[in-house]
Amino acid sequence: MTITVKFFASLRESLNLSSQTLNHEGINTASDAWHKATKGAAMPHNVLIAVNMDYVKDTHKIKDGDEIAFFPPVTGG
Amino acid sequence: MKIELRHQAFDPWLELQHAEIALRDSASGQFGAACIFVGTMRDLNEDVSVKNMFLEHYPEMTQQHLQNIATEAIDKWQLLNLLVIHRVGHIEPNDNIILLAAWSAHRDAAFKACRYLIEELKHRAPFWKKETLSNNSERWVTKNTPS
Numbered sequence: 001m002t003i004t005v006k007f008f009a010s011l012r013e014s015l016n017l018s019s020q021t022l023n024h025e026g027i028n029t030a031s032d033a034w035h036k037a038t039k040g041a042a043m044p045h046n047v048l049i050a051v052n053m054d055y056v057k058d059t060h061k062i063k064d065g066d067e068i069a070f071f072p073p074v075t076g077g
Numbered sequence: 078m079k080i081e082l083r084h085q086a087f088d089p090w091l092e093l094q095h096a097e098i099a100l101r102d103s104a105s106g107q108f109g110a111a112c113i114f115v116g117t118m119r120d121l122n123e124d125v126s127v128k129n130m131f132l133e134h135y136p137e138m139t140q141q142h143l144q145n146i147a148t149e150a151i152d153k154w155q156l157l158n159l160l161v162i163h164r165v166g167h168i169e170p171n172d173n174i175i176l177l178a179a180w181s182a183h184r185d186a187a188f189k190a191c192r193y194l195i196e197e198l199k200h201r202a203p204f205w206k207k208e209t210l211s212n213n214s215e216r217w218v219t220k221n222t223p224s
Contacts, residue, residue: 009133009205010217050203053138069135069203075218076132076163076204077116077175077195 001064003027005037008071015041024064031058033068046073078151080143080161082134086169087162089115089176096160100180108157112187114177114195120170122218126211127170130218134165135203146197150179153193154186161194163204 006019015038027033030049035041049056050069062068079096093113100108120127147159160178168174175198179190199221206218 006135008135008203009207010219048203050135050138053141055201069138071135071203072205072217073220074200074203075206075221076134076202077199077221 001025003033003062003065004067005033006067006069007037008069010072011044011047011070024062027062029058029062030056030060030068033062034058034070044072047071048073078147078159080140080147080159082136082139082143082163082165084164084166086172087164087176089113089162089173092160092162092176093178096158096178100158104157104180107182108180109182110184110187111178111180112184112191114175114191115173116175116195118168118170118172118174122208128209128211128213129167129169130206130208132165132168132174133205133207138203139163139165142202143198146194146201149197150190150193154179154181154190156181156186156190159190159194161198163198163202165204 001024002021003024004021007015007017012018022036027036034043048071051060051066143161147161156179158180162176164174177191177194179187181187209215
């Protein structure tokens, strides 16, 4: 009954968090996962969220076993 | 279709030569146009001298989204072949960052597909650039250039 939360790029550095496994209990949405993983840090307005590699909104429902990623705007190419 | 993430420098012209030779076997006589985009690292960004950069990515998601974008382009413009090579890791000025190539029967499809690929990739594929400046300080690139 766990989920995985990952942070990338400048978010990983500023929060000093990369990947962690959390108990799914009490985490209903992606926003809940952010707040539990960061211990209540404010979510940047431009954060991008992916669940199991697909982009979602912060209200996306989280299921057991999900991988949730938070990262800043992408800059490839 | 070939989509690859590369940790080492690559020669886009050699890659194109190999792809073109293979296509002459698999789609002989069918393609009338190829459009190519090559993106290269500059030593200047936002008026500041840049020594090198690190291109971070989210491996599984990056591969998946490159695949999705490529499939969309093939379906939308009936492409005969597509080549996407994108660097990750440590990159020096003059290194090629990306190679996109689209082959089609006619030029309009190839041009449009190539433009679609680079714009969608820049907005959807999870890559992030961290630059090391000439004074050895580091900064994250926070947004794409407008065009």
